Amino acid sequence: MTTLVLVAHGTRSPRGVEMIAALAEQVSARVDTVHVAFVDVLGPSPAEVLRRCPGETVVVPAFLASGFHVHNDVPREVAESGHDAIVVTDAMGPDPRLARVMVERLRAAGWRPGDAVVLAAAGSSDHRALLDVRRAAGMLADRVGQRVEIGYVATGSPKVSEVIERVRRQGAKRVFVASYLLAHGLFQQRLDDAGADGVADPLGVHPDVVGLLVDRFRAGARLLDQAALRNGTMSSSRPD
CATH class of the missing domain: 3.40.50.1400 (Rossmann fold)
Known part of the structure; x- marks a missing residue:
């Protein structure tokens, strides 16, 4: 065993x-x-x-x-x-299956094709982790058929709220956050106050x-x- x-x-x-x-x-x-x-x-x-x-x-x-x-x-x-x-x-991660879950969570939060998407990750000072996050964003972009921006909740920049403000200035009418977090906790709570029109649940079970x-x-x-x-x-x- x-x-x-x-x-x-x-x-x-x-x-x-x-x-x-x-x-x-x-x-x-x-x-x-x-x-x-x-x-x-x-x-x-x-x-x-x-x-x-x-x-x-x-x-x-x-x-x-x-x-x-x-x-x-x-x-x-x-x-x-x-x-x-x-x-x-x-x-x-990253893995295409996680991108599939994020799309499902986004749709449950009210996202529709054409709405801006910000992938929210915890962040890291390790360049290897940041590269993984970029790969995850690329996988999600392939799924939703549009560009996906990246924001960080804790370590690293830009922060999620800053990215949301930027894409609104660029003309986005609705902005949704795809949570690249595994479980509920402090980081997920911070996303609720980031200024998005909707926040997807973490990947979870x-x-x-x-x-x-x-x-x-x-x-x-x-x-x-x-x-x-x-x-x-x-x-x-x-x-x-």
């Missing part, structure tokens, strides 16, 4: 914590064992969880862009755990999000199988 450790950022929002738990529960319906860990704000930490995970383990970073947490915090936590049968997968996490797990499990074959052993069967 291979264990999945889902590593999220962490939030003080009870609603956000509940959403991560609900997401893990839905993933667990398709994966044998799922544990949740957080790199910031609350625990348990990935190292704490990994120390309790016997056997082969796949760590899936539940991040929409690969910045400091993915490139630094997660590897450090893995090293501190001392776990020696582990694979860390790619982060969740959605079949495409669940499927993406399961696919990341299975890719990691295949790598563990390949390592076992090279070492002359074979691990237990994987979930279909």
